[in-house]
Amino acid sequence: MTELETVHDFACIIVIFGGTGDLTYRKLMPALYNLKDKQQLSGKIAIVAIARQELSLDHYRRSVYEAIEEFSRSESEAGIWHSLQERVYYHSMDFNNDNGYLELNRLLIHLDQKHGTGGNRIYYLAVAPENFPLIVNKLHSHGLALNPPAWQRIMIEKPFGRDLTSARTLNQQISRVFPENNIYRIDHYLGKQMIQNIMVIRFANLLFESVWNARYIDNVQITSSETVGVQNRGEYYERAGALRDMVQNHMLQLLTLIAMEAPANLDTESIRDEKVKILRTLGEFSAETVRRGVVQGQYTGGMVNGALVKGYREEERVSTASNTETFVALKVKIPNFRWAGVPFYIRTGKRCHTKLSEIVIQFKRLPEILYSKEYNLQLEPNVLIIKIQPKEGIYFQFNAKEPGMTTKIVPVNMDFCQNCDYDGDSPEAYEKLLLDAIKGDSTLFTRWDEVEHAWRFTDSISRSLNDAAAMLHDYPAGSWGPVAATNLLNYDGREWWNEQ
Numbered sequence: 001m002t003e004l005e006t007v008h009d010f011a012c013i014i015v016i017f018g019g020t021g022d023l024t025y026r027k028l029m030p031a032l033y034n035l036k037d038k039q040q041l042s043g044k045i046a047i048v049a050i051a052r053q054e055l056s057l058d059h060y061r062r063s064v065y066e067a068i069e070e071f072s073r074s075e076s077e078a079g080i081w082h083s084l085q086e087r088v089y090y091h092s093m094d095f096n097n098d099n100g101y102l103e104l105n106r107l108l109i110h111l112d113q114k115h116g117t118g119g120n121r122i123y124y125l126a127v128a129p130e131n132f133p134l135i136v137n138k139l140h141s142h143g144l145a146l147n148p149p150a151w152q153r154i155m156i157e158k159p160f161g162r163d164l165t166s167a168r169t170l171n172q173q174i175s176r177v178f179p180e181n182n183i184y185r186i187d188h189y190l191g192k193q194m195i196q197n198i199m200v201i202r203f204a205n206l207l208f209e210s211v212w213n214a215r216y217i218d219n220v221q222i223t224s225s226e227t228v229g230v231q232n233r234g235e236y237y238e239r240a241g242a243l244r245d246m247v248q249n250h251m252l253q254l255l256t257l258i259a260m261e262a263p264a265n266l267d268t269e270s271i272r273d274e275k276v277k278i279l280r281t282l283g284e285f286s287a288e289t290v291r292r293g294v295v296q297g298q299y300t301g302g303m304v305n306g307a308l309v310k311g312y313r314e315e316e317r318v319s320t321a322s323n324t325e326t327f328v329a330l331k332v333k334i335p336n337f338r339w340a341g342v343p344f345y346i347r348t349g350k351r352c353h354t355k356l357s358e359i360v361i362q363f364k365r366l367p368e369i370l371y372s373k374e375y376n377l378q379l380e381p382n383v384l385i386i387k388i389q390p391k392e393g394i395y396f397q398f399n400a401k402e403p404g405m406t407t408k409i410v411p412v413n414m415d416f417c418q419n420c421d422y423d424g425d426s427p428e429a430y431e432k433l434l435l436d437a438i439k440g441d442s443t444l445f446t447r448w449d450e451v452e453h454a455w456r457f458t459d460s461i462s463r464s465l466n467d468a469a470a471m472l473h474d475y476p477a478g479s480w481g482p483v484a485a486t487n488l489l490n491y492d493g494r495e496w497w498n499e500q
C-alpha cells in the first residue's frame with residue numbers, strides 16, 4: 001500500500017474547541033487546507049469548529065477562507081477550497097452548557113452518516129488551559145469521550161500546567177477520561193521539519209554518530225530567538241516568562257533529541273523512553289548553581305528590523321514593574337557517560353536581533369601539533385549546525401588549505417539548505433501534527449513523563465532563581481540578550497557561535 005492509500009483509511013471528525021481563535025485561523029485551518037491540497041486528507045473527514053459566538057455557517061466558512069488566503073503556505077485554489085469547505089461546520093455553544101454538548105453529539109452523529117467518519121473523533125482544545133478540565137469532563141458526561149470500537153483522541157495545546165503541581169492535577173483530570181495513548185500533547189516544535197531530521201542526521205550517518213559524545217564534542221549551543229515581543233499575549237506571558245513558555249517544552253525537547261541514545265527501534269514508545277532518560281538525568285539547580293548557570297533578562301526599548309519598539313514593561317497588559325523574564329540563557333550538564341563534562345548552552349528570548357532557531361555542535365580542538373605547530377596558527381574546530389528556522393538545513397565547517405602557493409589553512413564550509421532546494425515548500429508543523437494525530441501516531445507528541453520531568457527541572461530553576469534573589473538583566477530590543485549571557489560562555493572560555 002502506498003502512504004497515500006493508507007492515509008485515506010483514516011476517517012474522522014476533527015472537533016476544534018476555540019474555532020474562532022487565532023490558532024484556528026492562523027494555523028489549523030491553513031494546515032488542513034494544505035493537507036487537502038497535498039492529497040493527504042482522507043475523503044472521509046469533517047471539521048467542526050466550536051465557539052461561543054453566534055455565527056451562520058456561511059459566515060464562518062467565509063472567515064476560514066479569508067484566513068486560508070492570508071496564512072496558507074500554498075495559494076488557495078477554488079477546487080480544493082470547495083471540497084474542503086463542504087466538510088467545515090460551525091457549532092456555537094458555551095463550554096459550560098450541557099445542551100450545547102447534546103446538540104454537538106447530534107451534529108456529530110449526523111456528520112458520521114454524511115461523511116462516513118465512523119464515530120472517530122479528534123477533540124482539539126485550542127482554548128485557554130483553564131477550560132481543559134471543564135471540556136474534558138463534559139465530553140465524558142455526555143458520552144462523547146469513549147466509544148469503542150471507534151477512537152476518540154484529544155489534542156492539547158501548551159501550556160500543560162504552570163509548574164509540576166498544576167501539571168499533575170491537570171493530567172489527573174484528563175487521564176480520568178482519556179487513556180494516555182489517546183492524549184496528544186502538542187509541542188509544535190516537534191512538527192518542524194529539521195527537528196524531525198535530528199534523529200536521522202544522528203542515527204543514519206556513521207560520520208556523525210561515531211563522534212557524538214564527550215570525547216569529540218566540546219559544547220552544544222541551542223538557540224531559539226525571536227524578533228517579536230509579547231504581542232497581544234501580555235496577560236499570559238506575565239505569568240509564564242521565557243522559562244515556562246519556551247524552555248520547559250521546546251528547548252528541552254531539542255536538548256533530548258540531541259542528547260538521547262539511539263532507540264532500540266523506531267516505535268513511538270522506544271523513542272520517548274530514550275528522551276525521558278535524558279530528562280531524568282538532568283540534575284536540579286540550586287541557589288548556588290543557578291547563579292553560575294542561569295541568566296535571565298528583560299527587553300527594554302530598542303530597534304528591531306529597523307523599527308523602534310517599546311520595552312517589555314510598556315507592553316499592553318504588562319505591569320510597569322514586571323519582573324518577568326523575556327530572555328533566558330542556561331548551562332545544562334547531562335551527567336551520563338556519553339556527555340560527562342560537555343556543557344549544553346541554551347538561550348531563548350523575545351525581541352532579539354534575529355528570528356533564529358538552530359543547534360550548534362562545536363567539536364573539540366585538535367592538539368596543537370603538525371599544522372598548528374609548524375605554521376604557528378590556531379586551527380578552528382569543526383562545527384556542525386542544524387538549522388531549524390527560518391532556513392532549514394545543515395552547515396558543516398572544516399579546515400582546508402587556501403588555494404594557491406600559500407600554506408594558509410582556513411575554515412571552509414558545506415551548507416545544505418533544505419527549504420531553498422525544495423522551493424520553500426516544506427510542510428508547516430501543524431500539518432504534520434494534525435496528520436499524525438489522524439493516523440494515530442503520537443511519536444511527535446509529549447508523553448506525560450516527559451512533561452513531568454521537564455517541569456521538575458524548570459521548577460528547580462525558578463525556585464533557585466527566587467532563593468538566590470537572582471538578577472534580572474536588561475537588554476535592548478534588537479540585541480542578542482544581556483551581556484551576562486555572553487559572559488556565561490566567556491567564563492568557560494567559550495563564545496556563542498554568532499559572537500565568534
Ligand code: BG6
Nearest residue numbers: 158188224226245246250357389
Ligand atoms: C510558542 C510560544 O510555544 O512558541 C510563543 O508560546 C513563541 O511565545 C512561539 O513565540 C515560537 O514559535 P516559533 O514556531 O515561531 O518558533
